[in-house]
Amino acid sequence: MSKTLDLYEKAKKIIPGGTQLLSKRPEMFLPGLWPAYYEKAEGYKIWDLDGKEYIDMSYMGIGSCILGYADKDVNNAVKEAISNGTMSTLNAPEEVGFAELIVSLHPWAEMVRYARSGGEAMSIAVRIARAYSKKDKVLFCGYHGWHDWYLSANLSDEKSLDGHLLPGLDPLGVPRGLTGLTFPFNYNDAKGFLSLVKKHKDNIGAIVLESIRNTNPNIEFLQIIKETSLKEKIPLVVDEITAGWRLNKGGAHLLFNFEPDIAVFAKGMSNGYPMAAIIGNGNVMQAAQDSFISSTYWTERIGPVSAIATVKKIIAKDVPTHLINTGKKMKDIWLRVAKNNNIEIEVSGIDPLAHFAFNYTNALSLKTLYTQEMLERGVLATNAFYSSYAHDDIALNKYEFSANEAFEIIYKAIQSGNPENFLKTPVCHSGFKRLT
Numbered sequence: 090m091s092k093t094l095d096l097y098e099k100a101k102k103i104i105p106g107g108t109q110l111l112s113k114r115p116e117m118f119l120p121g122l123w124p125a126y127y128e129k130a131e132g133y134k135i136w137d138l139d140g141k142e143y144i145d146m147s148y149m150g151i152g153s154c155i156l157g158y159a160d161k162d163v164n165n166a167v168k169e170a171i172s173n174g175t176m177s178t179l180n181a182p183e184e185v186g187f188a189e190l191i192v193s194l195h196p197w198a199e200m201v202r203y204a205r206s207g208g209e210a211m212s213i214a215v216r217i218a219r220a221y222s223k224k225d226k227v228l229f230c231g232y233h234g235w236h237d238w239y240l241s242a243n244l245s246d247e248k249s250l251d252g253h254l255l256p257g258l259d260p261l262g263v264p265r266g267l268t269g270l271t272f273p274f275n276y277n278d279a280k281g282f283l284s285l286v287k288k289h290k291d292n293i294g295a296i297v298l299e300s301i302r303n304t305n306p307n308i309e310f311l312q313i314i315k316e317t318s319l320k321e322k323i324p325l326v327v328d329e330i331t332a333g334w335r336l337n338k339g340g341a342h343l344l345f346n347f348e349p350d351i352a353v354f355a356k357g358m359s360n361g362y363p364m365a366a367i368i369g370n371g372n373v374m375q376a377a378q379d380s381f382i383s384s385t386y387w388t389e390r391i392g393p394v395s396a397i398a399t400v401k402k403i404i405a406k407d408v409p410t411h412l413i414n415t416g417k418k419m420k421d422i423w424l425r426v427a428k429n430n431n432i433e434i435e436v437s438g439i440d441p442l443a444h445f446a447f448n449y450t451n452a453l454s455l456k457t458l459y460t461q462e463m464l465e466r467g468v469l470a471t472n473a474f475y476s477s478y479a480h481d482d483i484a485l486n487k488y489e490f491s492a493n494e495a496f497e498i499i500y501k502a503i504q505s506g507n508p509e510n511f512l513k514t515p516v517c518h519s520g521f522k523r524l525t
């Protein structure tokens with residue numbers, strides 16, 4: 090009997106889909122055995138409801154805890170805010186303080202609005218861009234959340250979003266009237282982007298992309314996007330929700346001299362507390378006054394307080410350098426354990442958001458087996474690692490020791506020709522799927 094596993098069985102009966110975030114579904118890791126719930130999280134350690142301790146060498150709160158869990162500096166700032174009241178009829182002054190801080194780090198930006206989650210903030214950014222341009226269509230690349238403007242890309246072609254992080258996203262419930270308004274292009278594919286611009290030129294209200302995610306940008310690709318945005322007067326929106334704050338002290342677009350009209354920040358910015366910021370140049374952001382964009386909980390105090398404390402620490406401790414170095418070390422570990430055990434893998438991703446793939450036809454079974462074997466050794470692991478400021482060499486050494494043992498077993502599983510026989514659970518899911 091396990092309190093942790095039993096609770097998830099109960100959850101699936103009362104919460105459709107089991108969790109609030111697809112990436113936290115146990116089925117995405119190890120169906121039936123992944124510890125769905127935690128009692129406590131601190132640094133890079135997590136304790137489940139049965140008191141079992143793990144080291145988290147996977148997604149660190151799906152990318153939201155850059156500093157590590159329960160960071161003391163951020164928590165102290167938040168505790169003080171709680172003591173002084175986190176909500177009132179009047180506004181929290183930290184909204185202005187954080188706006189000044191984030192604008193000072195992004196000199197091209199002049200104005201800031203807030204929300205509390207990433208997809209919501211992207212939705213606001215697209216609303217502001219459309220309000221400014223007075224045009225409807227959106228050209229986009231990458232994943233930007235669950236909202237109608239984004240999922241509507243799958244109305245006309247159900248595979249539109251497949252190459253954009255999460256395959257299989259169903260636009261059920263998205264009004265058919267939104268068909269033909271959003272069009273995806275591939276990262277670093279300037280030709281594909283330009284042909285979309287040519288086709289829809291008269292009614293493009295926004296261009297939306299991450300400046301970097303899995304691979305380095307081709308600078309010419311970014312230049313063509315910027316030039317098109319200027320020439321056609323289409324607002325350019327850069328999504329920094331996951332890449333921001335990991336490579337440098339701010340949005341990754343700063344590294345490439347890629348100046349957008351709007352940049353959006355969320356989970357990388359406040360170490361696990363809900364907060365999102367939409368920053369932009371004055372002209373475009375003023376359109377937010379003409380469209381109705383307003384919500385009670387965008388005014389609570391913990392968001393800006395935690396963001397100020399997190400960003401100050403990111404700057405003071407040069408956190409991005411630590412994230413890059415730790416990610417590089419992890420990539421080396423993967424390559425070493427694969428070589429030691431004669432296993433073919435491919436390592437990719439920017440260093441702070443590293444991942445690897447098994448180069449075999451039954452890669453998903455091998456990934457599941459890896460998670461299974463690492464879990465048995467007290468390590469939360471999948472084929473990706475989002476480094477945090479809390480991760481140190483002790484964590485990496487423990488990880489490497491366990492990974493070596495897991496890869497030994499994976500080698501045997503590959504040799505057997507039937508790796509599924511080594512699994513104690515069904516194979517993990519690879520994208521969006523209904524739980525039956």
Ligand SMILES: Cc1ncc(COP(=O)(O)O)c(C=O)c1O
Nearest residue numbers: 206207208232233234328330331
């Ligand atoms: C690039 C990007 N945009 C948007 C989102 C959506 O953010 P949220 O899950 O906070 O709604 C994510 C989340 O993973 C993301 O990685």
